[in-house]
Amino acid sequence: MEANDIVSRMNNVFREVFDNPTIEIFDEMTASDVVGWDSFSHINLITSLEIEFDIEFTQQEAFGFKTVGELKSAIESKLMH
């Protein structure tokens, strides 16, 4: 899977979870950049990404992400294995 493809699929998930069709994700993006990205919606986001990419995160990974870039790298490495 191409890196661009991953980003665009992630972007769609973000738009859906945060109910905002204008979101454009970037690597340095953090929770404070997105309206409504709190701990509660974070779990929805992680679950939706798991379904989208058919992967599973550990609890430590899920609560340890600080930026969208970290999230993207974790998805990429899971898709490679």
Next chain:
Amino acid sequence: MVFSSQIFLFIFLPLCLLGAYLVRPDFRKYFLILASLAFFTWTSKEALVIFVVFVLINYSFGLLLGKTRSKDTLVKKISIWLVVLTNVAFLLAFKYLPFMTSSLSGVTGVELPKIDLPVLLGVSFFVFSAISYQYDIYYNKIAPQKNLADFVLYMSFFPKLLQGPITRAGDFATQLAATKLDLDKLSRGVYRFTVGLAKKVIIADQLGAMVDLIFANPANANGVSIAWLGAFGYAMQIFFDFSGYTDMAIGLGQMLGFDLPENFNFPYLALNISDFWRRWHITLSSWFRDYVFYPLEFKRRKQKVFRTESNTLIVFFLTGFWHGAGWQFIAWGLWHGLFSSLEAFLRAKKVKAKAPAAVRYLVTMLIVLIGWVLFRSPDLGYGLKYLGVMFGLVKPLETGLTLGWYLNAKVAFILMLAVLACIPWKQWLPKYFEKMSGSRLNDPLRLIVFLILLGFSIMMVMSSTYSSFIYFKF
């Protein structure tokens, strides 16, 4: 040592401030560690030894968790489980052992031997600080604290040691690195401390004397109006006792160059129970939210039905149990949990409250008040009977005692003062408070308020006998 005691106010605090301001800045943290350990030793020397061992064990645990970062998931998982379970076992042993053995004896009918461990004041608070520290390392939010002195000060810093606010290690470390003593902060701290002292000795202690009399009677020996007065009086007492303590803690922190987190945000203005818990004991509810609720939500993320509702109930059960080894605390927690999880259910269904704000407010306060009766009662049976009297379900005994016996002019005045102090005047009438926004003592009006509060409080402290804080026993 209690913040509102003469020994603290007239000996410990002046010496501590003098020392903190006079020692070389690079020695200050060692001085604060010594002061904090001396403060803790006041409870008992035995307790100090156990506390120090506890802190050292957690220091090593932190380093261990840091080392497992490069290891595989299973190793990390086993390590965090070991670390957290050790802390929980410590808490259970020092706080819940008598409750557990007597409950177990009751169920099995076997008489279990009694083990007497020393009382550790503040154990629930410092164990929770330790657990949050370890989880934050596990979740990669912070690096393990390698500097032993910094870790010991995080765990033992006396303003927050016995009754919170529960502080996160990351926030504390940032402040410790940047700590600076200045007159502005000192004056704000002195003011905040005095407000807290006044809340405690002028309002909470005075109401407490009345509440204690009412709750010392058998549950059905109070008439309906006296029972309501007791419930209302306790609701005010516990708020001013605990928020007064927190103001003192935050004020002490400021005097010593630290900003401890806020714990209250006008809880008696809440319009629903979830709102109440965003305003009451904020550092405890956010602790449960971050370290229990969200991990549970994550663990059960594939379950769609009754997930958030049941997780809310679990969290409130634990919140109740955290407050004490007794069924009345568990019932109090579940009572709040019931409404909180109902609200979570309605939120998920996107049902909006249609009742006017005044109705929602009164219903919320009634739920809170019923909760406080359970919380104050010596046991669950007493609490239920007391509530029975309040709501006309249990006929009270004829004792001849009237409301006037408890509600004299002084108590009525203090209750009125308490109600007025529950209102956020600064937010509601900002233009009258604009001039005072500096929150410093060089403002004449603030200085007058400060001197009045201080004068009355000192009078109360000098004339009263020893009175502890409610949350000391938790």
